[in-house]
Amino acid sequence: MRQLEVGQTVTTPGRTIGEGDVNLFAGLVGDFTPIHIDETFAQTTPHGTRIAHGPHTMATAIGMATHTGLFGERVIGLVNISWDFSGAVKIGDTIHSRVTVEELRATSKPGRGLATYAFEVVNQRTETIQRGRMKVVVRTD
Template sequence: MIPLQVGQSAMTAGRTIGEGDVSLFAGLVGDFTPIHVDETFAKTTPHGTRIAHGPHSMATAIGMATHTGLFGERVIGLVNISWDFSGAVKIGDTIRSRVTVEELRPTSKPGRGLATYGFEVLNQRDEQIQRGRMKVIVRLDDKAEAGQ
């Protein structure tokens, strides 16, 4: 595991969101809102086509971030997520995210810390479509991480 440092940042690989992704997510969570699954209806909306579920895009951004080395086996549990959705993800869009370690502090339990990660989710045109923060409990294996 690479040591965590405040200000450390990584860009994820891109992931194209396909029709199967949207259908699978709809079935998984039971959300069959027409804007996601009914192309005829979706053509009548300002988007002009179906869009991915916001939480699906958020989860994809977080999932892709697990490949950056900023999480790994150090993550123990999720504490909080705060997320803003400023743009839609259409079927065929490719998203990626910039992830930054915004805060890292030890907790009262030895060897554990609270890490805050900032996310900026971008589409293939480099437009920001989501922004969020995720707080997780992490294992602090390095003395520098633990603030010693």
Template sequence: MIELRPGTTVTTPGRTMGEGDISLFAGLVGDFTPIHVDEEFASASPHGARIAHGPLTLATAIGMATQTGMFGPRVIGLVNLNWDFMGVVRIGDTIRSTVTVETLRPTSKPGRSLGTFRFEVFNQDKAVVQRGTMTVVLRDDEAAEVLS
């Protein structure tokens, strides 16, 4: 696990978004909006092709950050997401994120803290497609290591 302190930054591995990712997400959440699942409709849109759901990209960014060792068993629960969507992710785009620990503060319960993490999600061209913050309740590192 990565030691967390304000200012700690990691860059996630990349992930190429495929047609299967979009189809699975649409089925999982029931969002079959044509811009995501209908090629004919999407080709006539300003994007010119189908695009990934914004929340799919958000969830993928969080998942990739988990793979770095930043989260995992130390996370107890999600408190807040504050997210901006400024670009699209097309089928075949590769996304990755930089994730920075913004704040860490103890809670009233011993062995727990509240952590806020800043995400910047960008594509293979280094264009930022999303950015936001996620606040979670964390176990202290010793308790989390016992669980891993």
């Protein structure tokens, strides 16, 4: 396991969000809102096309961060997520995240700590579309 340090920042690999991803997420969570699954309807919206679910993009950003070595076997529980959605992800957009270790602190339980990660989710046009923080319980042994 890589040692964590406050201020440490990594950039995740990119991920292109496809139609299959959006449809799979809609089916998985049961959210069939027309902006996500009905192109004819979506063309009448300010986006002009279908967009990915906000939580889908958030989950993808967190998932991509697992490939960086910041999480791995050290994470043993989720405590809190605070997330802001400022842009949309259209089908075909490629996203990646910059993830920073924002805070590390010990807990009262031996071998455990709290880690807070700050996320900035960016599309292929370098537009920030989401920002968030995730606090997790981590093993410190």
